[in-house]
Amino acid sequence: MISEKMKPLMANNSAIRTMFEEGDQMRAKYGRENVFDFSLGNPDAPTPPEVKQAIKEIVEEEPDLILHGYMSNAGFEDVRETIARHINKTQGTNFSKKNILMTVGAASGLNVALKTILNPGEEVVIFTPYFLEYNWYVNNYDGVVVQAPTDKKTFQPDLKSFEKLVGDKTRVVLINSPHNPTGVVYSEETIKGIANILKKKQKELNRAIFIIADEPYRELAYDGVEVPYITKYYENTIVAYSYSKSLSLPGERIGYLVIPDELEESELVFDTASNANRILGCVNAPSLQQKVIAKCVDAKVDLDYYDRNRKALYEGLKDCGFECIMPQGAFYLFVKSPVEDEAEFCKTAKKYNILMVPGSAFAGPGYVRLAYCVSYETIQNSLPGFKKLAQEYGLR
Amino acid sequence: MISEKMKPLMANNSAIRTMFEEGDQMRAKYGRENVFDFSLGNPDAPTPPEVKQAIKEIVEEEPDLILHGYMSNAGFEDVRETIARHINKTQGTNFSKKNILMTVGAASGLNVALKTILNPGEEVVIFTPYFLEYNWYVNNYDGVVVQAPTDKKTFQPDLKSFEKLVGDKTRVVLINSPHNPTGVVYSEETIKGIANILKKKQKELNRAIFIIADEPYRELAYDGVEVPYITKYYENTIVAYSYSKSLSLPGERIGYLVIPDELEESELVFDTASNANRILGCVNAPSLQQKVIAKCVDAKVDLDYYDRNRKALYEGLKDCGFECIMPQGAFYLFVKSPVEDEAEFCKTAKKYNILMVPGSAFAGPGYVRLAYCVSYETIQNSLPGFKKLAQEYGLR
Numbered sequence: 001m002i003s004e005k006m007k008p009l010m011a012n013n014s015a016i017r018t019m020f021e022e023g024d025q026m027r028a029k030y031g032r033e034n035v036f037d038f039s040l041g042n043p044d045a046p047t048p049p050e051v052k053q054a055i056k057e058i059v060e061e062e063p064d065l066i067l068h069g070y071m072s073n074a075g076f077e078d079v080r081e082t083i084a085r086h087i088n089k090t091q092g093t094n095f096s097k098k099n100i101l102m103t104v105g106a107a108s109g110l111n112v113a114l115k116t117i118l119n120p121g122e123e124v125v126i127f128t129p130y131f132l133e134y135n136w137y138v139n140n141y142d143g144v145v146v147q148a149p150t151d152k153k154t155f156q157p158d159l160k161s162f163e164k165l166v167g168d169k170t171r172v173v174l175i176n177s178p179h180n181p182t183g184v185v186y187s188e189e190t191i192k193g194i195a196n197i198l199k200k201k202q203k204e205l206n207r208a209i210f211i212i213a214d215e216p217y218r219e220l221a222y223d224g225v226e227v228p229y230i231t232k233y234y235e236n237t238i239v240a241y242s243y244s245k246s247l248s249l250p251g252e253r254i255g256y257l258v259i260p261d262e263l264e265e266s267e268l269v270f271d272t273a274s275n276a277n278r279i280l281g282c283v284n285a286p287s288l289q290q291k292v293i294a295k296c297v298d299a300k301v302d303l304d305y306y307d308r309n310r311k312a313l314y315e316g317l318k319d320c321g322f323e324c325i326m327p328q329g330a331f332y333l334f335v336k337s338p339v340e341d342e343a344e345f346c347k348t349a350k351k352y353n354i355l356m357v358p359g360s361a362f363a364g365p366g367y368v369r370l371a372y373c374v375s376y377e378t379i380q381n382s383l384p385g386f387k388k389l390a391q392e393y394g395l396r
Numbered sequence: 397m398i399s400e401k402m403k404p405l406m407a408n409n410s411a412i413r414t415m416f417e418e419g420d421q422m423r424a425k426y427g428r429e430n431v432f433d434f435s436l437g438n439p440d441a442p443t444p445p446e447v448k449q450a451i452k453e454i455v456e457e458e459p460d461l462i463l464h465g466y467m468s469n470a471g472f473e474d475v476r477e478t479i480a481r482h483i484n485k486t487q488g489t490n491f492s493k494k495n496i497l498m499t500v501g502a503a504s505g506l507n508v509a510l511k512t513i514l515n516p517g518e519e520v521v522i523f524t525p526y527f528l529e530y531n532w533y534v535n536n537y538d539g540v541v542v543q544a545p546t547d548k549k550t551f552q553p554d555l556k557s558f559e560k561l562v563g564d565k566t567r568v569v570l571i572n573s574p575h576n577p578t579g580v581v582y583s584e585e586t587i588k589g590i591a592n593i594l595k596k597k598q599k600e601l602n603r604a605i606f607i608i609a610d611e612p613y614r615e616l617a618y619d620g621v622e623v624p625y626i627t628k629y630y631e632n633t634i635v636a637y638s639y640s641k642s643l644s645l646p647g648e649r650i651g652y653l654v655i656p657d658e659l660e661e662s663e664l665v666f667d668t669a670s671n672a673n674r675i676l677g678c679v680n681a682p683s684l685q686q687k688v689i690a691k692c693v694d695a696k697v698d699l700d701y702y703d704r705n706r707k708a709l710y711e712g713l714k715d716c717g718f719e720c721i722m723p724q725g726a727f728y729l730f731v732k733s734p735v736e737d738e739a740e741f742c743k744t745a746k747k748y749n750i751l752m753v754p755g756s757a758f759a760g761p762g763y764v765r766l767a768y769c770v771s772y773e774t775i776q777n778s779l780p781g782f783k784k785l786a787q788e789y790g791l792r
Contacts, residue, residue: 001604001661002668003515003537009675010668047460055684059451064443068645104500104649108677119399136675141399208397249464251683253500265397272398272406279405279532281504286682287647288451 009136016361023355030353036382037355038370041180041332045301045373047248054295055288062291073274073284075102075256079294083256086297091229099260101273102285105253106216106242108277110137113212113238113257114172115276116269118143122171127157129334129364131180134214143171147363154325155182155334159193166201172210173198178217178227181362181369182334183310183327185221188228195234202236208264211237216255217330219246219300222307225328235262238269243293245331248301254289306331309372309379316383321395331373334364338393342368348392352385405532412757419751426749432778433751434766437576437727441697441769443644450691454684463687469670469680471498471652475690479652482693487625495656497669498681501649502612502638504673506533509608509634509653510568511672512665514539518567523553525730525760527576530610539567543759550721551578551730555589562597568606569594574613574623577758577765578730579706579723581617584624591630598632604660607633612651613726615642615696618703621724631658634665639689641727644697650685702727705768705775712779717791727769730760734789738764744788748781 002010019039026035058067074080080097087093103109118124120142126134127148138145148165149158166173173194177186198209213230218241221227231237242255259270277284313333314326323336335356337345343358346368359367372379390396398406415435422431454463470476476493483489499505514520516538522530524543534541544561545554562569569590573582594605609626614637617623627633638651655666673680709729710722719732731752733741739754742764755763768775786792 001513001665003511003513005515006512006668006672009671010664013667013671042466044461047464051464052455052460055455056452059448064448065440065644068443068447068643068647070438070646104678104682107674107679111677115399116402117397117399119401133675137677140675248461250466251464251680253679253682268406269397271409272402275405275409276402278503279529279536280676281507281533282500282678283503283649284647286500286649286685288684289682 005139019357022350026350026353026355033381035353035355036378036385038372038374039355039357041371041373043245043248043250043301043373044375045248045305048296048299048301050296050299051247051249051292054292058288058291058295067291068287071284071287073278074270075100075285076287076290076294079290080256082294082297087258091232093229093231095258095260098267098270099258101257101259101270101277102290103240103255103257103277104282104285105244105250106214106240106255107133107137108253108280108282109240109242109255109257110134110212110214111140111280112273112276112282113240114138114141114143115280116273117210118171121169123167123169124172124174125162125165125170126174127162129181129359129362129367130176132362134174144169146170155179155184156186156190157194159190159197162194163197166197166209168205168207170201170209172212174212174214175230176214178221178329180217180330181332181357181359181364182325183330183332184325185225185227185328188226191228191230191233198234208236213237213239215239216242216245220303220306220331221329222303222310223328227329231258231260231262235260236264238263246300247296249289252286252289254285254293256285306373308376309374312376312379313370313372316379317386320383320386320390322386322390331371333370333372334359334367335370337366337368338395340366342366349389352389354382354385354389401535415753418746422746422749422751429777431749431751432774432781434768434770435751435753437767437769439641439644439646439697439769440771441644441701444692444695444697446692446695447643447645447688450688451684454687454691458687464683467680467683469674470666471496471681472683472686472690475686476652478690478693483654487628489625489627489656491654491656494663494666495654497653497655497666497673498686499636499651499653499673500678500681501640501646502610502636502651503529503533504649504676504678505636505638505651505653506530506608506610507536507676508669508672508678509636510534510537510539511676512669513606514567517565519563519565520568520570521558521561521566522570523558525577525755525758525763526572528758530570540565542566551575551580552582552586553590555586555593558590559593562593562605564601564603566597566605568608570608570610571626572610574617574725576613576726577728577753577755577760578721579726579728580721581621581623581724584622587624587626587629594630604632609633609635611635612638612641616699616702616727617725618699618706619724623725627654627656627658631656632660634659642696643692645685648682648685650681650689652681702769704772705770708772708775709766709768712775713782716779716782716786718782718786727767729766729768730755730763731766733762733764734791736762738762745785748785750778750781750785
């Protein structure tokens with residue numbers, strides 16, 4: 001009954017469902033507080049109080065028919081201008097409303113961007129490991145994902161290999177930094193390296209190649225690390241942003257695309273993306289939430305909430321003898337499995353009520369992803385289990 | 397720079413843009429109150445006061461991280477159950493939460509439904525005239541639109557022609573009632589006729605054929621006319637609903653799909669649609685608005701607002717000598733152009749500051765669409781112009 005294109009997704013899906021169901025079964029059996037579930041990337045830092053305040057003010061201030069009404073497919077102009085100014089202030093860019101397209105979160109933004117520029121058979125280069133959902137977004141437009149390797153130690157892109165993979169079918173390079181699932185932030189050196197290769201390739205191949213930067217974790221960067229703003233390094237860049245993490249609003253589906261003036265035929269691409277937003281059925285980003293964002297443009301979740309978790313889990317795992325790099329962004333730790341088959345490692349961990357996601361689910365076999373967007377207590381209470389798990393693998 | 401698939405849309409788009417710009421220019425020149433713009437289908441009946449009240453209550457009652465958080469891709473279970481019960485109460489159906497999938501409005505619901513069941517090259521039958529945006533939705537999944545004729549007097553589907561058009565490539569029949577652009581409500585006889593033909597064809601061709609019912613105007617039905625609930629007549633029916641019109645919330649992008657148990661492999665289709673909702677990038681319908689709907693499930697805009705307009709415009713136009721049928725639903729009048737080339741008629745109307753949309757924009761040449769979701773004063777003040785327009789065409 002279902003379309004051929006959806007069939008492989010549904011087959012794949014049952015594995016993920018089994019994982020969730022196992023978690024639920026464990027919680028039912030052992031009690032919620034005794035299950036250490038690091039499998040879900042659900043933001044859990046408190047929503048900033050500005051959000052509730054903004055909603056209450058907005059419903060009093062704005063006429064209903066404007067507040068809940070249609071606007072341009074790109075979003076309310078005042079909201080887009082406010083966001084442009086905010087990015088300019090924080091990133092030193094020079095955007096205005098004509099560069100900001102409000103979207104139903106970053107996931108929809110990525111779909112809109114791909115619908116706008118990708119042709120069937122064209123390639124989208126993505127560095128491994130990565131959020132495999134990208135495969136489906138690319139598949140929606142009959143594109144082809146090309147996986148590019150990263151350095152095994154730093155998870156920064158391997159630029160030499162990357163250069164070889166960019167060819168006359170390459171249309172997009174999809175970059176995600178701060179990164180899911182590794183927590184890595186791509187350095188300025190990395191971004192410059194990618195940009196230089198693409199500039200050269202664009203000339204050589206005489207075709208436009210776009211960077212699409214998926215940046216839902218932009219604000220979740222620790223230790224004062226700089227997250228380079230990619231439009232400053234490469235002209236044909238589209239940024240997809242979401243407030244899901246920075247304001248803990250994932251259910252509201254609110255984000256934006258940045259389409260800079262410097263991008264080739266910027267105005268046409270922007271108009272086309274606005275229309276793609278419409279015909280994909282979103283029409284526009286949810287109107288009330290657009291207004292909320294404009295009021296909360298300077299608000300941010302408390303980074304310390306995640307940072308404390310990050311340090312506690314990293315230190316705890318290192319003490320057990322596990323191998324992982326200290327993540328500088330997002331809320332994930334990518335830990336090396338002590339055995340090659342990381343699915344087996346995940347299975348063993350369940351003995352200690354610890355739930356993790358196998359790296360293969362991110363095209364990163366041999367590793368596991370731990371999402372530390374959980375309570376601090378969960379991390380504290382999970383550590384004795386991790387210790388036993390490490391001992392079972394003879395780590396310490 | 398843009399994808400091949402988007403190019404025809406963008407070419408087409410400039411005509412629509414020109415129309416809007418002309419309207420803006422006229423308003424600037426003659427003053428807003430002197431321009432009679434019937435071109436836009438933007439709901440303008442006041443949003444029911446329950447909506448504002450609900451928002452204020454919800455932000456106080458619900459914990460932020462739940463209210464704004466992720467839920468199942470199909471939506472909050474309590475919201476879905478509330479909606480199912482409401483439909484059961486008003487339509488005599490037997491749905492539960494497992495039949496209701498919350499979507500980013502009906503436009504996204506239609507995309508989700510098509511993504512779920514349509515394969516490239518399969519046909520979607522649509523009765524003319526129709527909302528041409530459907531063409532782009534079908535094109536998103538590489539389907540083929542087949543236009544089916546309607547009776548020239550009633551705009552009810554011509555069932556004999558329809559039957560001939562249903563063949564071994566037909567996957568979907570897309571029905572929209574109350575109807576844009578004619579305002580017609582499909583009678584029970586029509587629905588039964590379509591259902592009987594499809595039941596026969598399904599057996600003959602040994603393949604499932606779906607009705608997708610686009611019902612954003614369901615609540616806008618006048619004179620006590622019955623709008624048949626199609627799942628009761630045909631098992632393989634998916635309903636796409638939106639609160640854009642019934643609650644004047646078009647900017648919020650909130651609606652749902654109904655996937656009944658009676659539909660073949662209903663559970664698989666529902667799960668697939670939930671996943672389609674995710675990978676198309678919507679992920680889930682906006683969370684706060686889901687909760688608003690659950691609180692306002694019995695609320696509705698004041699129908700009299702539109703009904704008064706309907707009667708005034710219909711009577712006014714008839715008095716001028718124009719030919720049109722009395723619409724029973726939605727907020728559109730489809731008026732016969734006094735000359736074959738209705739674009740010329742629209743152009744002439746602009747002399748009297750009257751803006752209408754040529755029927756060709758709905759695959760209905762020879763007619764014009766007037767959207768009467770405007771103020772009552774606009775209608776009153778437009779009538780002298782219509783009178784002169786009629787005289788110019790020698791109508792009275």
